[in-house]
Amino acid sequence: MQAFHRILFESPADGPPRADVAEPDFFGDLNLDQVVADVTRGYDEYNLVPFFRTNLPGEGAVVYRHDVFRDLEPFATSNATRYRTEFRHSRSGPHSIPCAIAFTSTAAQSPC
Known part of the structure; x- marks a missing residue:
């Protein structure tokens, strides 16, 4: 390792x-x-x-960087998907701000 x-x-x-x-x-x-x-x-x-x-100094550094981004891709994709879902949901209701943005506090009760 x-x-x-x-x-x-x-x-x-x-x-x-x-x-x-x-x-x-x-x-x-x-x-x-x-x-x-x-x-x-x-x-x-x-x-x-x-x-x-x-x-980057060589092929190994490029491969390393690609591996890092490949490992991070599922997190970026899931966050983008969650945002898109919240945004669509909020547009169908009376609010125009996505719930994921408007209600970031865990103490706040989200109306979504």
């Missing part, structure tokens, strides 16, 4: 990236500069931009 270092990097040598990672030349051509700006907007204190600009 391999030791866990970070969720995005297989080993400490793979990352995290330095704060001064330059934007790759192709980012503008593919509008990735805009995507990164939109995704990281409002999260400046976390310094996320270098994570999007850093190349």
Whole structure:
């Protein structure tokens, strides 16, 4: 069994990236500069931009990252499905805000 270092990097040598990672030349051509700006907007204190600009060092790092996302996929899918179900349910009633958002407290009784 391999030791866990970070969720995005297989080993400490793979990352995290330095704060001064330059934007790759192709980012503008593919509008990735805009995507990164939109995704990281409002999260400046976390310094996320270098994570999007850093190349993975080899095939093993790419396989590791794919494995992590494959493991996380069921959770993302189930949350999206639950949100969609709650949203549809709320649209059929008098409320326009999904119950999953409006009633996040376990103490509150949901009318849904």
